[in-house]
Amino acid sequence: MKILTVLGNRPQFVKASAVSVPLRDRVEETLVHTGQHYDRQLSDVFFEELGLPLPDHELGVGSGSHAEQTGETMIRLEPLVEEHHPDAVLVYGDTNATLAAALVAAKLLVPLAHVEAGMRSFDRRMPEEVNRLAADRLGGLLLCSTAAAVENLRAEGLGDRVRLVGDVMADVALRVGPIADRRSHAHERYGLERGSYLLATAHRTGNVDDPAALGQLVDLLASAAERFGPLLFPVHPRTAARLTTSGLRERLERAPGVRLCEPLGYLDFACLVRGATAVLTDSGGLQKEAYLAGVPCVTLREETEWVETVEAGWNCLAGRDAQRALASLASLIDRRREEHPDPSIYGDGEAGHRCVEELLGWLENQRASTPAGR
Ligand code: UD1
Numbered sequence: 001m002k003i004l005t006v007l008g009n010r011p012q013f014v015k016a017s018a019v020s021v022p023l024r025d026r027v028e029e030t031l032v033h034t035g036q037h038y039d040r041q042l043s044d045v046f047f048e049e050l051g052l053p054l055p056d057h058e059l060g061v062g063s064g065s066h067a068e069q070t071g072e073t074m075i076r077l078e079p080l081v082e083e084h085h086p087d088a089v090l091v092y093g094d095t096n097a098t099l100a101a102a103l104v105a106a107k108l109l110v111p112l113a114h115v116e117a118g119m120r121s122f123d124r125r126m127p128e129e130v131n132r133l134a135a136d137r138l139g140g141l142l143l144c145s146t147a148a149a150v151e152n153l154r155a156e157g158l159g160d161r162v163r164l165v166g167d168v169m170a171d172v173a174l175r176v177g178p179i180a181d182r183r184s185h186a187h188e189r190y191g192l193e194r195g196s197y198l199l200a201t202a203h204r205t206g207n208v209d210d211p212a213a214l215g216q217l218v219d220l221l222a223s224a225a226e227r228f229g230p231l232l233f234p235v236h237p238r239t240a241a242r243l244t245t246s247g248l249r250e251r252l253e254r255a256p257g258v259r260l261c262e263p264l265g266y267l268d269f270a271c272l273v274r275g276a277t278a279v280l281t282d283s284g285g286l287q288k289e290a291y292l293a294g295v296p297c298v299t300l301r302e303e304t305e306w307v308e309t310v311e312a313g314w315n316c317l318a319g320r321d322a323q324r325a326l327a328s329l330a331s332l333i334d335r336r337r338e339e340h341p342d343p344s345i346y347g348d349g350e351a352g353h354r355c356v357e358e359l360l361g362w363l364e365n366q367r368a369s370t371p372a373g374r
Pocket of ligand 1: 009010011036037038039040042043063064094095096097127128203236237238241
């Protein structure tokens with residue numbers, strides 16, 4: 001059996017590292033890197049640190065508009081899928097690489113499996129939401145991280161394709177977190193003391209593309225650092241570019257207690273998350289990683305796909321409103337916690353193995369039900 005996996009950017013490298021290793025014990029996998037993320041700090045370092053097999057093919061798509069990125073990926077991927085004749089194409093999450101690969105597989109009549117299916121923000125202004133809706137509609141096997149994702153897909157009439165496997169990113173966080181604590185020297189490098197700093201990230205188009213929105217975000221981070229700092233802000237390339245063009249970078253750099261740095265590798269970042277007083281972010285993955293580490297999170301959005309973290313009291317939604325963010329931080333940090341978060345809401349650390357079992361079982365069933373000669 002042959003599986004062709006398509007990855008394009010940072011969160012997908014993390015997710016695939018939980019699946020590709022057990023998958024290769026059972027079948028032949030071809031790994032395609034679309035090149036949506038190409039900087040060393042956004043790409044290579046994740047392959048090195050997480051033991052993800054190196055790509056068999058690199059498409060070199062790079063940056064561009066949504067149409068350029070998606071279209072270029074489709075054009076370069078289609079001949080590879082035709083050449084390899086995989087039994088299934090495997091995609092992750094909600095990026096332009098996911099959408100492009102889902103469309104190519106569907107048009108070539110190759111079965112499509114989608115890991116982290118069923119996540120919804122119910123906000124179609126997010127490009128990721130559009131990508132998720134399309135990938136789930138086209139997928140024949142929808143592998144879900146959470147019970148909420150299963151419910152979302154049932155409500156869309158896709159319940160018969162769904163399997164609840166747990167969260168593959170949680171597998172990696174639980175496995176690699178303690179290793180990161182031992183190996184990373186990030187605290188020393190940035191002069192931070194465990195348990196007494198904030199960690200922030202932001203890259204969503206809704207937060208950073210519009211200078212007015214970015215200005216609110218800069219003010220929010222400055223206020224958080226002033227009251228609860230210091231605050232370390234590893235800057236995503238999209239955000240770095242927008243900070244420069246809008247002239248806001250200097251304002252942020254000059255804010256007392258704020259320190260900007262380059263995007264970090266998985267080990268350094270995991271170590272910093274685990275040692276933070278709290279995190280502020282618009283990333284989906286980081287909301288989960290903070291929860292699993294028992295670190296409170298303030299989400300810089302008005303909604304989240306990871307609703308369990310909010311329901312459990314570890315995550316507050318604050319949008320870009322500095323007052324709401326400060327109030328959330330105060331309540332989350334001050335709350336005395338007698339219990340640790342329950343990691344089982346994201347599975348038992350074996351989601352990657354379960355994805356492999358479900359994928360192979362699904363393909364066997366399809367083979368068995370296809371009449372001979374077809
Ligand atoms: C993409 C995903 C998002 C995911 C995020 C993880 C989509 C629609 N969005 O957003 O869901 O959470 O990746 O980081 O697919 N750039 C570099 N170096 C790189 C890659 C990008 O400098 O290695 C710059 C480019 O100038 C580009 C910008 O960053 O314009 C944004 O990259 P892009 O791939 O468009 O999307 P992300 O914002 O990273």
